Amino acid sequence: MMVELLKRLGLNKYNVDPKPHIEVDENICIKCKEKFCIRVCPAGTYEALPDGRIVVHYERCLECGAALVACPYGSIKFRFPENGISYRYG
Numbered sequence: 001m002m003v004e005l006l007k008r009l010g011l012n013k014y015n016v017d018p019k020p021h022i023e024v025d026e027n028i029c030i031k032c033k034e035k036f037c038i039r040v041c042p043a044g045t046y047e048a049l050p051d052g053r054i055v056v057h058y059e060r061c062l063e064c065g066a067a068l069v070a071c072p073y074g075s076i077k078f079r080f081p082e083n084g085i086s087y088r089y090g
Contacts, residue, residue, distance in 0.1 A: 017081035
């Protein structure tokens with residue numbers, strides 16, 4: 001299942017907005033032990049550093065909203081990017 005997802009994600013064509021459309025509150029994230037955002041994101045947008053901080057690779061985001069729903073602390077602020085993502089399959 002995961003291999004199929006990664007294969008499909010490789011077919012996406014991204015128009016990356018130069019401004020990040022995702023922000024996290026580092027003061028909240030550094031205290032979070034669960035890091036649900038990392039577990040639920042299918043694109044690997046969120047990465048935990050050894051010191052507990054979260055790095056956001058916003059250019060990977062598929063705009064699915066999974067991390068927004070999964071974060072019980074409301075740490076993630078999201079807006080749709082200007083350029084968005086244009087998909088092409090095949």
